[in-house]
Amino acid sequence: MAELRDRLTGLAAVLECLRREHGVVFERAQLLERATLEFMESKVQLSQTEYQRSVMPSIGLFEKTVAVHFKVEEQVLFPIYRKKSPKSNEIISELVREHADLFDRFKEYREIKKYDQSIRALNNLMNRLALHARREDILFSSIPLKRGEAASALRAARAIGLPLS
Numbered sequence: 001m002a003e004l005r006d007r008l009t010g011l012a013a014v015l016e017c018l019r020r021e022h023g024v025v026f027e028r029a030q031l032l033e034r035a036t037l038e039f040m041e042s043k044v045q046l047s048q049t050e051y052q053r054s055v056m057p058s059i060g061l062f063e064k065t066v067a068v069h070f071k072v073e074e075q076v077l078f079p080i081y082r083k084k085s086p087k088s089n090e091i092i093s094e095l096v097r098e099h100a101d102l103f104d105r106f107k108e109y110r111e112i113k114k115y116d117q118s119i120r121a122l123n124n125l126m127n128r129l130a131l132h133a134r135r136e137d138i139l140f141s142s143i144p145l146k147r148g149e150a151a152s153a154l155r156a157a158r159a160i161g162l163p164l165s
Contacts, residue, residue: 014072014157015140021069022133059122063106066129068161070099073136076156085143092139098132 078092105125112118145153 014076014153014162017157017162018069018072018077018140019137021065022137055122059106059109066102066106070102071160072157072162074099075160076153077140080145080149080153081139081143084145088139088143091135095132095136095139098128098135102129102132 074096078096081088082092102125105121105128109118109121109125112121
């Protein structure tokens with residue numbers, strides 16, 4: 001009985017961690033949207049140097065978090081969902097393509113040199129991430145997972161580097 005409870009707790013931990021990270025994406029998307037609107041209306045702006053020094057490093061760290069997040073989904077959760085529900089294969093394939101597209105957008109963002117274009121690109125990227133996270137949340141909540149799938153999902157997520165408390 002304790003093993004079963006541990007497995008359920010493990011799967012809940014993986015899904016909860018992914019949901020929390022989705023929440024971070026939603027929050028950052030909203031903050032960036034507000035910042036973009038303020039930027040467009042404001043006469044006072046961060047210089048490009050200040051922006052590159054203060055904003056871009058945090059986006060780099062965020063991108064690394066997103067990379068681990070996507071890896072856990074692609075290597076741990078999506079295979080489970082594909083087995084459980086073959087009808088989910090199409091949406092999962094779309095989500096994997098979106099992962100690649102989002103990384104392309106991170107790369108494009110890093111290459112932009114003009115401040116105003118960079119702000120717009122970052123805002124667009126965060127909005128796309130938020131939409132993507134919503135689609136994943138729908139998938140994850142629509143297909144219940146078996147108890148036995150939890151332990152392997154938890155071990156694999158930890159091996160990949162998902163920060164579970």
